[in-house]
Amino acid sequence: MISFYPGPSKIYPEVASFMQKAAKAGILSVNHRSEEFVDLSKKTITLLKKKLNIPANYSVFFTSSATECWEIIAQSLTQESSFHIFNGAFGQKWFEYAYKIRYKSIDYPFLPDSTLDVEDIFIPLACEIICITQNETSNGSQITDDILVALNKKFPEKLIAVDATSSLAGIDLNIAHADIWFASVQKCFGLPAGMSILICSPRAIKRAEAIHENLHYNSLSAMIERMNDWQTTYTPNVLSIYLLYQTLQITPVIKQTDKIIKQRAEKWYEFVSGFKSIQPMIVNSESRSRTVICVTGDQAHIKKIKASAKKAGITLGNGYGKWAKNTFRIANFPAISEKEITTLKKFLKQHIK
Ligand SMILES: *Cc1c(COP(=O)(O)O)cnc(C)c1O
Numbered sequence: 001m002i003s004f005y006p007g008p009s010k011i012y013p014e015v016a017s018f019m020q021k022a023a024k025a026g027i028l029s030v031n032h033r034s035e036e037f038v039d040l041s042k043k044t045i046t047l048l049k050k051k052l053n054i055p056a057n058y059s060v061f062f063t064s065s066a067t068e069c070w071e072i073i074a075q076s077l078t079q080e081s082s083f084h085i086f087n088g089a090f091g092q093k094w095f096e097y098a099y100k101i102r103y104k105s106i107d108y109p110f111l112p113d114s115t116l117d118v119e120d121i122f123i124p125l126a127c128e129i130i131c132i133t134q135n136e137t138s139n140g141s142q143i144t145d146d147i148l149v150a151l152n153k154k155f156p157e158k159l160i161a162v163d164a165t166s167s168l169a170g171i172d173l174n175i176a177h178a179d180i181w182f183a184s185v186q187k188c189f190g191l192p193a194g195m196s197i198l199i200c201s202p203r204a205i206k207r208a209e210a211i212h213e214n215l216h217y218n219s220l221s222a223m224i225e226r227m228n229d230w231q232t233t234y235t236p237n238v239l240s241i242y243l244l245y246q247t248l249q250i251t252p253v254i255k256q257t258d259k260i261i262k263q264r265a266e267k268w269y270e271f272v273s274g275f276k277s278i279q280p281m282i283v284n285s286e287s288r289s290r291t292v293i294c295v296t297g298d299q300a301h302i303k304k305i306k307a308s309a310k311k312a313g314i315t316l317g318n319g320y321g322k323w324a325k326n327t328f329r330i331a332n333f334p335a336i337s338e339k340e341i342t343t344l345k346k347f348l349k350q351h352i353k
Pocket of ligand 1: 007064065066067068090133135136137163164165166184196
């Protein structure tokens with residue numbers, strides 16, 4: 001079975017041997033306050049920062065999911081309200097989670113295919129943080145770096161938090177252009193689910209320390225304190241940290257991965273545009289995700305393609321939310337091989353007019 005599901009997605013084939021290596025190394029029962037753990041945590045974060053081009057003065061934390069990061073941001077970095085700019089299901093879910101914690105939070109939905117014009121956006125003073133989904137996994141759209149730059153320029157006092165769950169480790173994101181970034185590892189990192197990475201700018205750290213919210217096991221101020229010693233507030237997923245460390249060692253620096261992913265994306269869009277009965281869901285090429293290709297067509301046709309793919313041993317990403325029936329999604333994540341892409345293209349040529 002080949003998986004093009006955009007999360008949980010195909011893992012790096014080497015993960016199986018890394019898991020055996022972890023068992024042999026005794027890492028699976030390591031104490032999370034031990035020197036051994038501290039060493040692993042420090043090595044992993046250092047390598048992650050190097051490989052993903054994360055500014056040296058930014059901090060990295062381990063959390064258990066992107067969903068947890070949504071809550072941490074609402075709990076520990078928001079006192080009154082957050083402002084949510086989104087065009088799909090994940091951005092909307094983030095807003096809904098934040099709203100339950102900070103009920104004055106505001107949503108700013110926009111259409112997936114429209115370019116977001118920052119000049120049109122008005123954010124009340126009481127909104128302290130802008131929340132935006134860089135790569136909207138549900139419909140295959142993306143926010144460009146220009147938009148982050150424009151948001152920074154127009155709203156210099158507000159923190160900017162970016163959900164990059166399906167793009168971090170896939171494309172070269174300019175981390176310095178926002179204060180908070182997060183992603184879980186079951187997408188572009190090519191790892192099994194169960195962990196997420198949270199990245200904070202010095203400004204975000206300062207804000208968390210000033211707010212000093214300490215009601216939760218995952219209050220950011222407590223996480224910062226523990227991370228001073230490369231530790232976590234609770235017993236973390238040590239196996240996942242170990243697997244992250246091992247895969248980071250065998251994967252290229254992000255600039256190189258970015259080049260491959262963008263070339264593959266361009267070819268995917270070209271390929272999908274070559275059929276009469278299907279087209280890329282996002283028409284505007286700037287707004288097209290480079291890591292999740294969303295394909296739309298007639299409902300019955302899409303249904304048939306999905307079913308035949310399954311029979312052929314290929315898992316396509318189902319459509320998501322309101323796009324469940326008229327789309328399928330193709331993950332364009334780094335762990336997917338050229339050979340697998342060729343197999344899928346061959347299959348699609350045979351089954352689509
Ligand atoms: C998958 C995904 C999430 C949810 O990730 P979890 O690890 O399940 O919490 C959030 N945001 C985006 C953009 C995603 O693609």
